[in-house]
Amino acid sequence: MPEYVLKIQDDKKKKIDPKKIPKRLYIKLKTNIERYKRVNFSQTMIYPESPNENYIYFMKYYPLQKKYFDDYQKKSRFKLFFSKSNILRITIRKDPAKDPEYVEKNIKFIVDTMFGRSEKIYLGSTPYSIYSSYWDTKIYKTNNPNIYQIDVNIVLAKGDKLSSADNFKLSCDQRRNEISDDINLIFNNLIESAKSYNNKEADNRKEITDFKEPSAPKLAVAEVVRTFSVE
Incomplete structure (x- = not known):
């Protein structure tokens, strides 16, 4: 007679390591183009036909490194930043850092990579080439602990190339x-x-006005005690 074992399925979801939750980066661009002095960065500025994703993903406890992206063609390399699953796959390769030391480093890597000299972005449907970019290292926190915001200044020239x-x-x-x-x-x-x-x-x-000379002592006055005549 076969034995049947009743298995009770645990409905509890597997706990997610908080260090493996991707963070989202929201970028506000300041440009030298008159119609686009301030503009919110989105994926369509690099890939015009792509979904209008406004966030870039990065890890707080895992570093972004150039060697992780070298295996990808340049034209599709930046797409990795817009995919939560891809950023998890290419960055989680060792134990996480004990402290969130990679926040500023990873953001700097993103800025230097995506807004490097001669990289191209689209404003509207017009291509522009990046002459220079600058991030002041200020990171603004939002009401969501998983979302960060930065401002990036970029100098652009119209056209595909400088x-x-x-x-x-x-x-x-x-x-x-x-x-x-x-x-x-x-x-x-x-x-x-x-x-x-x-x-x-x-x-x-x-100080000079407030300074007062010490008062002089009062003059002594002789008082007549007795009078007498001398013959």
């Missing part, structure tokens, strides 16, 4: 902006120094 004229013009523009920023910084420092000097002088004048 021409010599583009490089020259944008280099001059960038240098002019740097000089303008330096001048503003110098004047701001001068103004702050002047304010500090004026405040110090005012404090010194107040």
Whole structure:
């Protein structure tokens, strides 16, 4: 007689390691293009025919490394950042870090890779080539612990490739902006120094005004006690 064993299925879901939950990165771009001074970055800016995915995925406790992407063709390499399953597959290759040390490093890797010099993005349907990009390393947290936000400044030139004229013009523009920023910084420092000097002088004048000479002792006055005549 066959024996039957009753198996009770555990309906409890398998617990997910919180260190293996991908984080999402939301990027706001600041550009030198008049119609697109501020724009939210999306997947369609790199792949116009793709879904309009607004987030990039990365891991908090696992590093992103160039060698993980070398096996993929460049034209499809960036798609890995827009796929949660792909980012899990290519990054989880060893034990996680004890501390979330890879947040800033991974974001820097994403910025340097996706917005590197001569990379191409689309604004509307128009292609632009990236001359330079800058991230100030500030990371903004949102009300969702798994979502981060950053601002990235990029300088663009219209077209699929940077021409010599583009490089020259944008280099001059960038240098002019740097000089303008330096001048503003110098004047701001001068103004702050002047304010500090004026405040110090005012404090010194107040000290002089508040200082009082010690009062002189009262003059002694002789009092007539007795009078007498001398013959």
